[in-house]
Amino acid sequence: MKLHYAPTSPFVRKVMVLLHETETLDSVEIHNVATTPLNPSADVQASNPLAKIPALERDDGPALYDSRVICEYLNAQAEAGLYAAGWDSKVLEATADGIMDAAVLMTYEMRLRPEAQQSPEWIKAQLGKVLGACSALNARWMSHLQGPLDMGQIAVACALSYVDYRHPDAGWRVGNEALADWFKAFESRASMQATRPPEG
Numbered sequence: 109m110k111l112h113y114a115p116t117s118p119f120v121r122k123v124m125v126l127l128h129e130t131e132t133l134d135s136v137e138i139h140n141v142a143t144t145p146l147n148p149s150a151d152v153q154a155s156n157p158l159a160k161i162p163a164l165e166r167d168d169g170p171a172l173y174d175s176r177v178i179c180e181y182l183n184a185q186a187e188a189g190l191y192a193a194g195w196d197s198k199v200l201e202a203t204a205d206g207i208m209d210a211a212v213l214m215t216y217e218m219r220l221r222p223e224a225q226q227s228p229e230w231i232k233a234q235l236g237k238v239l240g241a242c243s244a245l246n247a248r249w250m251s252h253l254q255g256p257l258d259m260g261q262i263a264v265a266c267a268l269s270y271v272d273y274r275h276p277d278a279g280w281r282v283g284n285e286a287l288a289d290w291f292k293a294f295e296s297r298a299s300m301q302a303t304r305p306p307e308g
Contacts, residue, residue: 110137110165111178112152116305118208118270119175120162125262126179128299130186136164146220176201179259190259196252200260203241203249207267210237215274238271239280246284253290265294273305 113120127133141161143149148159155163155171164172164181172178179201183190191197214234217226245253245264253261268291271278281288294300 109135109167110139112141112149112155112161112163112165113138114141114143114161116273117161118212118266119160119205121266121269121303121305122175122259122263123162123164123178123182124303125266125299126182126188126190126259128302129190129257129262130182130188132182132186135185144220145216176205179262183259190257190262192256193252193258193260197258197260200245200249200252200258201263203245204260204263204267207238207241207264208270210234210241211267211271211275211278214238235275235278238275238278242268242280242284242287246287250286250290253287261294262299265291265300269295269300270305 111120111123113124115121124133127136139151141149141152143152143159143161145159152161152163153159155165156173158173160173162173162175162178164178166172172181176198180191182188211234214231217231217234249260249264252258253264268280268287271280
């Protein structure tokens with residue numbers, strides 16, 4: 109299998125953390141690509157018509173995308189049980205993906221658009237989604253986050269790490285001390301350390 113990959117993508121990182129946690133990294137060839145919404149990679153677009161990463165090429169069928177599909181497929185291949193909590197695991201993963209979506213949109217607005225065309229209101233609205241989701245995680249999901257390892261936990265950790273990486277002043281820890289403490293512990297896992305995005 110071949111994984112279209114960029115080290116700064118939180119969606120790719122979810123897949124990479126899963127591969128480390130299941131000790132199946134050797135089953136996948138990592139194909140590093142440079143791609144943005146304004147300049148999509150032809151290699152990625154050949155596998156995913158939406159030109160988004162991650163995309164996973166297989167020998168026995170069409171390429172898989174998006175990250176949730178890939179993670180569920182790799183979990184099944186490894187018989188890892190990372191969706192053992194059923195709908196709760198999936199809802200938690202969807203919440204984390206929503207944080208990633210909002211944070212990535214903030215990043216695109218601030219890094220890809222000329223400063224004169226940037227919308228502070230748009231950035232504020234996306235940050236509101238991040239902070240609202242973090243509040244919900246802190247209020248409703250701590251018992252799940254502190255339970256047996258699952259895909260929801262991996263996704264949340266990758267989402268929060270991305271917010272710290274691209275938006276260090278977001279302030280998501282304020283009022284969410286339990287979530288912050290959980291993240292600090294989870295971030296020390298070998299799988300998280302091995303998949304840290306590059307500095308800068």
